[in-house]
Amino acid sequence: MQQREGSPFTGLGPVFMKELSDHLTSIRMMVLTLFVIVFGAFPVASSLQTLRTVVGADAYLYLRIFTIEPQQVPISFISALNFIIPLMAIGLGFDSVNSEFNRRTLSRVLSQPIYRDALLLGKFLGGLMTLAVGLLALWLIVFGAGLLLLGIPPRGVEVARAFGFLLVAIAYGGVWLAIAMLFSVVFRSTATSALCALGLWLFFFILWPMIANALVLGFAPAEITSLDQYVGIQELAIALQRLSPGTLFSEALLGLLNPETRTLGFMLPAQMRGAIPNAPLPLDQSLLLIWPQVTGLIAGMIVVFAAAYVVFQREEVRA
């Protein structure tokens, strides 16, 4: 293998800016924004209605906007996000590479002084930045609505925890964006790549919890005879669930937005001895608690992107 000259990131800036501009001005982005408003605004509005009655009784009022499950809408804001973010990411990435093949622009663009590395990374970063812009706007809307309807400003620790939520949400979106881009590299048909990405999302969202439970039941002995056996089965169930990016995202948000959360794994009552019930953890302890989940999301994003990168490097650009 001969060594190439020049930086692999030559041309990254123009590709990134073009992708960002394309996404932000596209009709697809408007549709996705509308989708986010419809699915995100109702839980937030309902939560705020509920929270107005308990202002002053809760130290983490702003965080409750994200987590409370209002009576009128049977879904919390973060549950809605768990649903919306993958759809947004898939919507932004499912045709990022194969559409270049289909429009016959790939060979022309790659005949300019640019490596494939920069093209793929520029597309990924452009999509990720678009997601980040969308989520930041949503985050600001939630805080703005909170200020208006609750009438009290958020505390610094609430802003810090909510900012952590924003970063975790971007990482979660990054995983699904990388998955969508992988399919867009593998399949020349945009419809096939969209279907595969959505199928995988449905698999993790609906089927995987059931499959994981079935697997645990399959591995579990007919009769549990010891505490170690019981703990082992519970830990297997949790480990299998955590293969889903959605589980990692939910757990990370649980630790960040519910400061009272002390553990995300299996815990015996004996381990709770001496703990003060409902006492919030400091922010740094909550960050330590969710660090494995955040690492898992970032690692997942990198691994899937690397797979897309390898496949793309081997593609013939005869188009």
Added chain:
Amino acid sequence: MSDNVIEARGLLKLYGATRAVDAIDLDIRRGEIFGLLGPNGAGKTTTILMMLGLTETSGGAVSVLGFNPVRQPLQVKRRVGYLPDAVGFYDHMTARENLIYTARLLAIPRRESGGRIMAALKAVDLADVADMRVATFSRGMRQRLGIAEIVMKKAEIAILDEPTSGLDPHATFELLEMIRGLKKAGVAVLLSSHLLDRVQSVCDRVALFNKGKIALMGSVVELANQVLGAGHPLLVEATGIDVATALRGIEGVQQVLPAGEGAWRVIADRDVRAAVARNIVVAGGSLTRLADLQPSLEEVYTHYFEGERHAAA
């Protein structure tokens, strides 16, 4: 310093056991228009992609303007313009925006790019539609925009892969004029095409690809000599004398064959038109027609591949 802008020696591309390009040697000179001919799957596009560093070579060496496209693809791509078959542009962007994106990829300074883009669009007669979305462009306009990209880039070599396929005669004529314009500007043009008459009308030299190999290479006349053994054929129409007898003594004339009522086909190894006219007049005949029968590339191509088929059978 070599006058060749592209040099390939033993260039090889394997796809598994298939030899898509089979150890070809090729030189393309500065300022010439060079045609790549051959049936589908003969290895023309693969050769082009290797020259651009868009696909790796399996063996041999290729040098483009002194750079190795495998190790120095960015250097090559800065200096070479490429117009793929049915070139694609971003439909949602205008012609100007598409070229601005290319200019940014080329790292052309903003203060310079605006002027270069407008000059390029004027050169291909697209200045009036610079701010129209490419989605509204015809195929011919897209091809011209592709040429504009090469002009804006100030490329030293233009590689055009089937640039006229699917174009109407008028659009083809315009595009061929633009290709001649590139040559006048000192750009070496490598042109791949199936349309033999169009290749013949613009190319200085051609290479005939067959099964990954270059079967023939040279000017159309040289190819005709190799394949048809045609030399310089003439059509002579004269009355009042025995033309065959009058012309047989001319140096270089190889054959004088009847070609219809009062017409003769003269095969010579050089241009003998002046001697033919003189001999007929001196012999007391009336010369009514003297035409140089340029060999057609289509004849050469058809004859070569028919010979190949017969040999295979």
